[in-house]
Amino acid sequence: MNLIKNIFLFLLILFLHLHAQTGIKVPEMVGVDSTIKKFMDDWNVPGASVAISKEGRLVYARGFGYADENMEEELLPSHQFRIASVSKPITSVAILKLMEQNKVNLDDKVFGSEGILNDSIYSSIRDDRVKDITIKDLLQHTGGWDRNIGGDPMFQSLSIAAKMNVPPPPDQKVIIEYMLRYNLDFSPGTQYAYSNFGYSVLGQVIEKISGMNYEDFITKNIFETIEAYDMILGKNLLENAAENEVYYNDYDGAPLAKSIYGNGELVKNPYGGFDIEVMDSHGGWVGTATDLIRFVLAVDGFRSRPDILSPSTINIMRTPSDVNPNYAKGWAVNNLGNWWHFGSLPGSTALLVRTSSGQICWSILLNYRPENFNVFNEQLDNMMWEAVSTISTWPEHDLFDSLTVINNDEASGKTFRLYQNYPNPFNSTTQIAYNLNSPEHIMISVNNILGEQIEILKDEYQPSGHHQIKWDTSSLGTGVYFIELRASKKREFIKAMLIK
Numbered sequence: 001m002n003l004i005k006n007i008f009l010f011l012l013i014l015f016l017h018l019h020a021q022t023g024i025k026v027p028e029m030v031g032v033d034s035t036i037k038k039f040m041d042d043w044n045v046p047g048a049s050v051a052i053s054k055e056g057r058l059v060y061a062r063g064f065g066y067a068d069e070n071m072e073e074e075l076l077p078s079h080q081f082r083i084a085s086v087s088k089p090i091t092s093v094a095i096l097k098l099m100e101q102n103k104v105n106l107d108d109k110v111f112g113s114e115g116i117l118n119d120s121i122y123s124s125i126r127d128d129r130v131k132d133i134t135i136k137d138l139l140q141h142t143g144g145w146d147r148n149i150g151g152d153p154m155f156q157s158l159s160i161a162a163k164m165n166v167p168p169p170p171d172q173k174v175i176i177e178y179m180l181r182y183n184l185d186f187s188p189g190t191q192y193a194y195s196n197f198g199y200s201v202l203g204q205v206i207e208k209i210s211g212m213n214y215e216d217f218i219t220k221n222i223f224e225t226i227e228a229y230d231m232i233l234g235k236n237l238l239e240n241a242a243e244n245e246v247y248y249n250d251y252d253g254a255p256l257a258k259s260i261y262g263n264g265e266l267v268k269n270p271y272g273g274f275d276i277e278v279m280d281s282h283g284g285w286v287g288t289a290t291d292l293i294r295f296v297l298a299v300d301g302f303r304s305r306p307d308i309l310s311p312s313t314i315n316i317m318r319t320p321s322d323v324n325p326n327y328a329k330g331w332a333v334n335n336l337g338n339w340w341h342f343g344s345l346p347g348s349t350a351l352l353v354r355t356s357s358g359q360i361c362w363s364i365l366l367n368y369r370p371e372n373f374n375v376f377n378e379q380l381d382n383m384m385w386e387a388v389s390t391i392s393t394w395p396e397h398d399l400f401d402s403l404t405v406i407n408n409d410e411a412s413g414k415t416f417r418l419y420q421n422y423p424n425p426f427n428s429t430t431q432i433a434y435n436l437n438s439p440e441h442i443m444i445s446v447n448n449i450l451g452e453q454i455e456i457l458k459d460e461y462q463p464s465g466h467h468q469i470k471w472d473t474s475s476l477g478t479g480v481y482f483i484e485l486r487a488s489k490k491r492e493f494i495k496a497m498l499i500k
Helices: 002-019 027-043 084-100 128-132 135-140 157-164 172-179 196-210 214-226 269-273 276-283 289-297 311-318 373-389
Strands: 021-023 047-054 057-065 285-287 339-345 348-354 360-366 416-418 430-436 440-448 453-462 465-471 479-487 490-498
Touching: 027 047, 027 057, 027 373, 047 289, 057 289, 084 135, 084 196, 084 214, 084 276, 084 285, 084 289, 084 311, 084 339, 084 348, 135 196, 157 172, 172 196, 172 276, 196 214, 196 276, 214 276, 214 289, 276 339, 289 348, 289 360, 339 373, 348 373, 360 373, 430 440, 430 479, 453 465, 453 479
Parallel strands: none
Antiparallel strands: 021 057, 047 057, 047 360, 339 348, 348 360, 416 430, 430 465, 440 453, 440 479, 479 490
C-alpha cells in the first residue's frame, strides 16, 4: 500500500509541475492563463508569478509551475522573487520622496567638496568631471560610466577586492572609492549609458541624506505606506534565502562561477556567483508580483488609487532625458505614455509595466533566465501584451481586499494551522485551529489546485481568541487542497495533500 501511495505521490507531483496553476481562477482571464503557460512551455520556464491590475484594482494574481529545485512545491502568488533591476524605479521614487521633503535637489552635485558624498574616502578623484555629476544624471544613466567600455563594477567583486586590498566581497563604499580612481567614459549629461553603478551611488546618497539604512528608508517611506510587506533585500546564499523565496534556476549547461567570497569554490551562479547584497539600490530587492503592483499603482499618476508622490513629481519622474527619449528617471518610457522596467540576473527575470491605455499594469516574475536572455526578454514582453489583449470583459473584483497575509499565532507562525502533518493531514477528525485578535467576521473554505472554492467550513461573526473546528474530508478525492482563512480584508492559506 505504501508503494502505491509513493508511486501516486510521484505521479501527482509530476502532473502538478507540468500543469500547476495556483491562485484565484478568473473566468474572464482564461486567455491570460493559456498564453502564459504556452510561453513557459516554449522556454522551459520552471515557475512564474503574474499579477495584473485594472483601474487600480488587482484583478489577477496567479502562480505557475514550481518554486523549488526539487519540484516539491507548487508556486503560489505569495512566493517572493529577486526582481533585479526593477529595483531601480524603487530607488528613483525614494530620491523623489527626499526631493519632496526638500532634502535634495535633482541638480545637486554628488561628489567633490560641495557634493553630497563629500566623505574623505571619496576625496581621491582622478577625473575632475566626476564633480559635475548630478542626482539627475544618476537617475537618467547619464553619469559618465559606460559598462560596455569600462565593465560593470557591480559584477567584479573579486577583482575589486584584490585591487583595493579588502576581503571579498567589497561593499558599496569600496566600489565607489575604486571607481573614482579611474576616468569617466564620457562627460556627465552628454550621453546615455545604462549604469548599475550609478544607481548604487544613489543608494549611498539616500543613506547620507536620510541618515537611515537604505533598506529601512525604503521600507518606512514606501513599502509600509502602501502595505507592500513582502519586499525585502535579497541574500547571496541559498541558506539565507527568505522562507517564502523561490529557488533560482540557471540554464542547462551554465558554467559554475567563482565564489564572490574568495574561497576558491565554484558555485552555481545564482548563489554566490555575484553579490546581490551589494546591489541593493540597483538590483537587490526581493518581493511578490502583487507587491510590485501595489508599488506601481502608488506612483502611476492615475486617480484610481492614491499616489505617494505629487502630480508634479510624477511628471518629473516620467519625463525622459534630453539624450534618450526612451528613459526617464528609473523607468523606460515611450511616447504612448507607457512606463516599464526589466530586471535580469542569472536565475531570475522580472518585468513591471504601467500602460496609459485602460490604466492596466502588470508584473511577471520568473525563477529562470535562459542563456539567450535578450531574445527571451523581448518575447516575454510581447507575450504579456498578447495575454492582456485576450481579455474582452474585465472582472469587477479587487483582490487587494483579501490578499494581505496575517501571522498572529506566535507558536506556529500562522494565524491558523492543521493539527495533522503535511502531506497527508486528512482524516475524519482533522482539526483546524485559528486565532482572532479582535471580534470579526471570518470565513474558512477549501479550494482546489485551480483556486476554485469547493467547500465552506465556517462563515460567521466570531469573538476574539482561540478557535477550533473539525473538518470531515470524506467527500474529497485524492489531490492537493488549500484551506483558506478570511478575516475582514485579510487572507491566509495553508496547503494540504489528500491521498486515499
